[in-house]
Amino acid sequence: MSTLKEKIEKHLLEVQKPSRYIGGEVGSVIKDKSKVDVRFAFCFPDTYDIGMSHLGMKILYSLTNERENYWCERCFAPGLDFEEIMRKNDIPLYALESLDPIKDFDFIGFTLQYELSYTGVLNMLDLAGIPVFSKDRTEELTQIVVAGGPCVCNPEPLADFFDIFILGEGEEVNLELMDLYWEMKQQGAKRMDFLRRAAQIPGVYVPQFYHFFYKEDGTIDRMEVTDGAPEKITKRIIKDFDKVYYPDNFVVPFTEIVHDRVSVEVLRGCIRGCRFCQAGFIYRPFREKSTDTIVSETKSLCENTGYDEVSLASLSTSDHSEIDPMLTRLIKYTEGERVNLSLPSLRVDNFSESLLNKIKKVRKSGLTFAAEGGTQRLRDVINKNVSEEEIMSTCRIAFEGGYSAVKLYFMMGLPTETDEDIVGIAELAQRIIDLFYSIEDRPRGKGVQISISCATFVPKPFTPFQFEPQDTREMIEHKQKLLMDSVTSRKVKVSYHDPNVSMLEVILAKGDRRLCKSIYTAWKKGCKFDSWSEHFRFDLWLEAFAECGIDPAFYANRRFDYDEILPWDHLDYLVSKEFFIRENKTAHKAVTTPNCRERCSGCGVNKAVGRDCF
Amino acid sequence: MIRVRATFEKKGRAKYISHLDLNRCMLRTFRRSRLPIWYTEGFNPHPYYSFALALSLGYESSCEILDFNLTDDDISMEQIRDQLNAVMPEGMSIVSVALQEQKITAIAKAKYEFSLKTEDVDGLFEAVCQLTAAPEILIEKKTKKGMKTVDIKPDLEVLSCEKSDHSVDMTMYLPAGTQTNYNPSLFIEALKRVTEIPFESENIRRTAILCADNTPFK
Numbered sequence: 001m002s003t004l005k006e007k008i009e010k011h012l013l014e015v016q017k018p019s020r021y022i023g024g025e026v027g028s029v030i031k032d033k034s035k036v037d038v039r040f041a042f043c044f045p046d047t048y049d050i051g052m053s054h055l056g057m058k059i060l061y062s063l064t065n066e067r068e069n070y071w072c073e074r075c076f077a078p079g080l081d082f083e084e085i086m087r088k089n090d091i092p093l094y095a096l097e098s099l100d101p102i103k104d105f106d107f108i109g110f111t112l113q114y115e116l117s118y119t120g121v122l123n124m125l126d127l128a129g130i131p132v133f134s135k136d137r138t139e140e141l142t143q144i145v146v147a148g149g150p151c152v153c154n155p156e157p158l159a160d161f162f163d164i165f166i167l168g169e170g171e172e173v174n175l176e177l178m179d180l181y182w183e184m185k186q187q188g189a190k191r192m193d194f195l196r197r198a199a200q201i202p203g204v205y206v207p208q209f210y211h212f213f214y215k216e217d218g219t220i221d222r223m224e225v226t227d228g229a230p231e232k233i234t235k236r237i238i239k240d241f242d243k244v245y246y247p248d249n250f251v252v253p254f255t256e257i258v259h260d261r262v263s264v265e266v267l268r269g270c271i272r273g274c275r276f277c278q279a280g281f282i283y284r285p286f287r288e289k290s291t292d293t294i295v296s297e298t299k300s301l302c303e304n305t306g307y308d309e310v311s312l313a314s315l316s317t318s319d320h321s322e323i324d325p326m327l328t329r330l331i332k333y334t335e336g337e338r339v340n341l342s343l344p345s346l347r348v349d350n351f352s353e354s355l356l357n358k359i360k361k362v363r364k365s366g367l368t369f370a371a372e373g374g375t376q377r378l379r380d381v382i383n384k385n386v387s388e389e390e391i392m393s394t395c396r397i398a399f400e401g402g403y404s405a406v407k408l409y410f411m412m413g414l415p416t417e418t419d420e421d422i423v424g425i426a427e428l429a430q431r432i433i434d435l436f437y438s439i440e441d442r443p444r445g446k447g448v449q450i451s452i453s454c455a456t457f458v459p460k461p462f463t464p465f466q467f468e469p470q471d472t473r474e475m476i477e478h479k480q481k482l483l484m485d486s487v488t489s490r491k492v493k494v495s496y497h498d499p500n501v502s503m504l505e506v507i508l509a510k511g512d513r514r515l516c517k518s519i520y521t522a523w524k525k526g527c528k529f530d531s532w533s534e535h536f537r538f539d540l541w542l543e544a545f546a547e548c549g550i551d552p553a554f555y556a557n558r559r560f561d562y563d564e565i566l567p568w569d570h571l572d573y574l575v576s577k578e579f580f581i582r583e584n585k586t587a588h589k590a591v592t593t594p595n596c597r598e599r600c601s602g603c604g605v606n607k608a609v610g611r612d613c614f
Numbered sequence: 615m616i617r618v619r620a621t622f623e624k625k626g627r628a629k630y631i632s633h634l635d636l637n638r639c640m641l642r643t644f645r646r647s648r649l650p651i652w653y654t655e656g657f658n659p660h661p662y663y664s665f666a667l668a669l670s671l672g673y674e675s676s677c678e679i680l681d682f683n684l685t686d687d688d689i690s691m692e693q694i695r696d697q698l699n700a701v702m703p704e705g706m707s708i709v710s711v712a713l714q715e716q717k718i719t720a721i722a723k724a725k726y727e728f729s730l731k732t733e734d735v736d737g738l739f740e741a742v743c744q745l746t747a748a749p750e751i752l753i754e755k756k757t758k759k760g761m762k763t764v765d766i767k768p769d770l771e772v773l774s775c776e777k778s779d780h781s782v783d784m785t786m787y788l789p790a791g792t793q794t795n796y797n798p799s800l801f802i803e804a805l806k807r808v809t810e811i812p813f814e815s816e817n818i819r820r821t822a823i824l825c826a827d828n829t830p831f832k
Contacts, residue, residue, distance in 0.1 A: 013671065022630050026642070254639055256638070
């Protein structure tokens with residue numbers, strides 16, 4: 001028994017949900033470390049319950065472990081109770097499979113899924129005993145701190161902390177990076193030698209080789225590249241998505257996690273082009289798996305994990321070209337095996353009656369629609385190609401089918417938004433209520449319930465709205481009050497997000513390297529788990545920005561010029577900046593762009609991939 | 615349909631699986647095993663299985679009891695054991711499988727073994743002897759109606775109490791089952807109140823589930 005394991009076990013019963021900290025779950029991969037050449041700690045900068053729900057980790061975990069001489073293990077942020085025990089008893093952050101400290105690993109890899117997890121990265125590095133700043137790490141070839149995930153499309157606010165960012169899909173490039181590492185490790189290479197060679201791998205971004213100079217007005221003047229690194233780093237994509245590696249087993253946790261079920265990825269990318277949606281652009285091109293692949297992956301995962309629930313993962317499942325036959329076959333299997341099938345990410349506009357009947361067969365829960373904007377004009381601005389007619393006809397089908405609760409998602413603070421658009425949200429809700437009571441076979445016994453959930457719009461890199469400012473807090477508060485005053489029915493419930501959270505999100509999303517110091521300072525002041533409302537300390541963040549000479553409004557509330565060098569301009573996500581500028585102009589004219597299946601709008605992905613998307 | 619009773623171990627890392635989590639874990643284990651488990655009938659059919667006794671978080675056991683029904687009468691007990699063992703989590707394994715003989719209500723007591731780790735073995739041993747010889751051992755027990763003071767002395771049967779290099783090792787019977795359930799932590803709490811000697815309990819394990827006449831529950 002290792003002494004670290006003893007130390008952990010000594011205190012494990014003092015913490016909540018101890019099974020999160022000791023591993024041993026069904027499906028976890030144990031290897032003989034004397035026979036392993038490269039060790040990879042896959043870190044999720046949030047707690048086990050959240051991190052274990054992440055599909056990307058499941059894919060890359062299994063993929064890496066297929067290689068006999070590589071060992072990928074999992075690592076999560078401990079809850080506050082266990083962190084205190086770890087710090088008091090000198091328990092370094094460890095990986096769940098071997099219970100070995102991750103500071104001894106070759107790679108420490110984080111997935112960056114949301115900006116509010118950035119302080120979690122610093123805290124985990126610190127708990128591990130790994131220098132938080134890249135420049136302070138050893139010269140030897142070990143302890144390479146890398147990151148992937150959607151936030152890596154603008155990783156600049158974290159540039160000082162990471163050795164490498166991996167752009168795009170990791171299924172191939174992760175192994176290429178590990179292969180290079182093992183080759184150079186055997187040759188006795190140093191850390192810098194490795195980083196220089198790694199920078200030559202497509203999709204690999206080594207931030208320390210890129211240097212930024214700023215103008216007096218604070219915008220970027222120019223970037224200089226050293227060490228022979230490429231001027232542009234292009235994200236990686238999997239060309240044959242139907243054949244891409246997919247695990248036939250997941251680690252099955254003992255404790256309940258957020259998404260405690262089998263997920264099967266049915267498609268990647270999105271044809272829709274909603275102008276606020278980062279995922280809709282950075283995961284292009286649109287690629288789907290065949291029905292055969294989806295059914296067989298569902299079967300083997302259900303059989304191997306023992307889960308009795310499966311969910312289809314994608315940005316818009318109903319855009320799958322074989323959605324009807326696919327669901328028919330899946331339901332045949334899941335019904336026979338008493339497995340529940342859940343279908344998130346269905347779109348309003350192609351929500352057919354037959355589709356609804358299929359879902360109803362599976363489970364009757366509430367319906368959720370992302371309408372995003374309160375008026376047709378605003379929905380056209382954001383290119384959410386959903387008409388009120390479609391929303392109404394879908395609600396009608398749903399009500400006639402026995403549903404009586406509808407949840408509607410909106411954003412507040414969208415470009416060009418006026419008070420009229422806000423009042424429009426309340427009016428739309430009212431018209432849905434009126435529709436409900438006009439239906440003869442509406443569900444009896446209970447009234448209709450409309451929940452409106454309003455998030456504050458966060459402009460993101462690699463979207464047509466990347467240039468847009470975010471509304472100030474005063475503007476958002478005015479709009480929130482207006483919405484509350486406009487809602488008169490007690491059948492409508494309204495909930496909001498904290499605008500301060502959205503402000504921090506936009507700063508971290510659109511920020512540049514000068515923010516690294518503020519993130520470090522905020523973390524030092526005690527900021528962590530920023531996405532948990534009970535831990536979010538905006539006051540400390542503001543202090544940190546002030547101390548580091550950062551004006552939050554420069555990032556949050558300023559319009560970025562079309563010809564300005566953006567902090568992420570040297571990263572190529574295959575969609576061109578010209579396209580985003582064009583789309584931004586079209587948005588301001590409230591003109592929509594058709595989806596990719598209807599007509600190619602020339603975003604640039606097809607040129608980069610070398611083939612038409614459809 | 616056959617009514618099956620499996621005895622299983624829960625050791626090592628598996629001791630951190632809470633009772634609630636164990637339920638979910640067993641459901642998935644059954645599904646992985648592909649045994650023809652019997653589902654309840656009615657509006658929301660679910661596989662029928664139940665644990666005879668809950669085991670406290672952090673305790674090990676060599677004798678946990680799991681009852682379930684199978685729709686296939688011809689399946690052998692060995693086959694059930696092997697099919698489950700092939701898919702059980704680390705630290706858990708089926709020791710034996712048999713048809714259910716007694717009713718759950720026949721369970722009367724359980725045997726526990728544990729060590730009390732201390733620097734002062736002689737002193738602690740003395741304190742344990744004094745406590746077990748006392749006319750009554752009062753403890754505060756949390757019940758559904760709030761805190762209650764209970765005397766565990768009449769129900770406590772100490773089988774052995776021995777000194778070893780760094781600990782006092784004990785074996786005892788405590789009442790278990792549908793009526794009264796005591797676990798060793800009650801005794802340990804009582805000991806903490808009567809002695810100043812620092813000690814830590816470790817390796818608490820349940821090693822037998824018994825009927826009132828001390829015969830194994832079957």
